[in-house]
Amino acid sequence: MRLKTIVFCVVFAMFSCSVASFAQYQIPQEQKPKPTENRVTRLSELTTIAPRKLIDCPTAALLPRGSFDFDIRFFPNGGVNIALGIGLMRRLNVGMAFGGEEIIGERDPNWNPRIEFMVKYRLVNETYMLPAFALGFDSQGYGAYDDSLKRYVTKSKGFYGVVSKNYLVLEIPVGFHFGGNYSLENEDKDRGMTFYLGGDVRITEDIAGTMEYDLALNDNRKDELYGRGYGYLNIGIQWIFQDRLILELDLKNVLRNKPGDYTMGREVRMIYVESF
Numbered sequence: 001m002r003l004k005t006i007v008f009c010v011v012f013a014m015f016s017c018s019v020a021s022f023a024q025y026q027i028p029q030e031q032k033p034k035p036t037e038n039r040v041t042r043l044s045e046l047t048t049i050a051p052r053k054l055i056d057c058p059t060a061a062l063l064p065r066g067s068f069d070f071d072i073r074f075f076p077n078g079g080v081n082i083a084l085g086i087g088l089m090r091r092l093n094v095g096m097a098f099g100g101e102e103i104i105g106e107r108d109p110n111w112n113p114r115i116e117f118m119v120k121y122r123l124v125n126e127t128y129m130l131p132a133f134a135l136g137f138d139s140q141g142y143g144a145y146d147d148s149l150k151r152y153v154t155k156s157k158g159f160y161g162v163v164s165k166n167y168l169v170l171e172i173p174v175g176f177h178f179g180g181n182y183s184l185e186n187e188d189k190d191r192g193m194t195f196y197l198g199g200d201v202r203i204t205e206d207i208a209g210t211m212e213y214d215l216a217l218n219d220n221r222k223d224e225l226y227g228r229g230y231g232y233l234n235i236g237i238q239w240i241f242q243d244r245l246i247l248e249l250d251l252k253n254v255l256r257n258k259p260g261d262y263t264m265g266r267e268v269r270m271i272y273v274e275s276f
Contacts, residue, residue, distance in 0.1 A: 050166060050175050052085065052093070052120075054198040054212040055234040055250050055269075056142050056154055059177045060132035060164035062122055063087035067275040071097075074268040075143060078105035083118070083140065091122045097140040113147070116140035116156070131165035141185060142252075143265075146225075151185035153258075154232060155219055158183035173202040183218055190221045202240075210236040210248075216257065230257040236269070246271040 050061035053071070063069060064087050071083040081099030088094050095118040100111035120136035137159050141152025162179030178197045198212030212234050219227035233254040239247045252265035 050164065051200055051210060054177065054200060054210045055236050055252070056157075056232075057177070057179065057196045057198055057212045057214060058120065058134075058136060058138060058157060058160060058162055059175070059179075059198075060122055060126070060134035060162050062091070062093050062120065062134070063273070064275070065090045067273060069271055069273040072270045073099070073142070074104070076265060076267075077144065078102045078107075079144065080104060081112075081140070081142070085118070091125075093120045094118065101144050110144075112145050126165065131163045133161070133163050135159075135161050139184070149185075149225075150187040151226075153226065154252075155183045155185045155216075157181040158185070175200045177212075186218070188219075188221070188226070190218055190227070192218050194218045206240055208238040208240055210238065226258055228257050228259060230255040232257055244273045 051059055052061050052063065052069075053059065063085055067087045069085045071085065073079075073081045073083075075081070079099065079101045080103040081097060083095055083097035085093055085095035097116045097118065098112060100109050103109045116139040118136065118138045118140065120134050120138075122132055122134040124130065124133040126132035136157075138157045141154055141156035143153030145152050157179075158181055160179050160181035162177060164175060164177045166173060166175045168174075176197075176199050178195070180193055180195045182193045183191075194215050194217035196212060196214040198210065200208060200210045202208045212232075214232040214234075216227055216231045220229040220231075221227060232252075234250060234252050235254060236248050236250040241247075246269075248269040248271070250265075250267040250269060252267055254264050256264070
């Protein structure tokens, strides 16, 4: 337990140092990139800032090579989860995540049982006509961890494949994503492949929205503690600061796909991107 606390504090300290250096960084007005009117070029630029995850569901977008990001989530019961992603190669991202409940509060933290890992490889880059296609693995689920069923409240995606395509609709950047996945969290005997879809829209230069729907075909046994067959609908709104720092408010489980749920879940998310 003490080792897990130390690991969490070290990762949080790394994030704090990165944010401190970012706070001192300003782009001189004369060095700011000028907007281009070339539609194809602009669309290509948009794919580099597309979300790597909508909320819980991964997309085919990648971190640029030589960059990294911190994805920090604050969820109910004093929960915190920190994920570190690294753009290892032009087509390959890797990462790890760790967290738990009661981290914010007066009780002893209830840590997740292990560090979780992520890897994503993009087989096909997006072109003006074709979508991007990526394969990956993500063992990080969301919400509290249930030791009896060896699963998170929202199961991890496990092995997945996803296609993503970005468009300019009336000069507004819009992205569409569709994926299928097989989770390894199947101690509840509710297993099998499932699918998800979602989208993101850059409403203004500073504001963006995301939405995703996970069919949760592997979490729909109505006699269990989780899943009532409705699937998981999540909605998020983002405030974007120079595409390096993003603050997000998420409404989780809008369809109340869980016995005993009387309201939607509310989470706060912070994403910070930096380069080596």
